[in-house]
Amino acid sequence: MVQAAKAPIEAGSLVLTYMDRTGRIAVDQLADGFGMSKTQLAETAGLARETLYRVERSRAQRTQGRLREMLEIISRVSDWAGGKEQAMAWYRAQPLPAFGGRTAEALVKDGKAAAVRDYLDHMAVGGFA
Template sequence: MGFGHTAGMFAEDGAVEIDQVVERFGMSKGQFAETVGLAPETLRRTSRLTAAKTQARITEMLEIIARITGWAGGEKQAMAWYRAEPIPAFGGRTAESLVKDGKATAVRDYLDHLAMGGFA
């Protein structure tokens, strides 16, 4: 997938390796499902886990985590930022809230803006 910090989180076919992901972040599948705005059953049933919409949502979250891992101080700190840090440019909403609403592109654009020296 090309995200430097996500080695081992994707199978050769590009599908998310959910067991690797939850272990890496120290979360249960239920906690992880909540983080990406999915029902817990979604991650327990192969047919739902491999659905394009599910894979896209998880990939969006992992891409955002990968982008901020360096300045956050690690993956777990990046996940904490993703889940809890209010973003002033989005009215105090968190990245998690925005991704759940299908606004991952806006979060990525915001992070690109910051990376280019823009202000929050």
């Protein structure tokens, strides 16, 4: 399987906020930061519940990638959404017309985070939904 290159992390990104010294997303801090249990966080990211309770699985590349994608999207909308909590609510509940009314959460769970990022980039430069 060919791995896509990771995009550089923008300054002020939520990814940096929740990254530990090893460069991994710190699951406990992330869950606490959004007032969620690890079970709720796993569900939001489209991961199995046990994944975030087992250290070796929470550090796996797939898990870390999914959490990073979720945080990148939430970070991109947090300014205009009114903060990270509102951005999380948008991520979980706002239907996106360009994707048949699916939410960013549903799209990330289906492996379409890049499409959501492209959509947000398009909207940021004045594009239409």
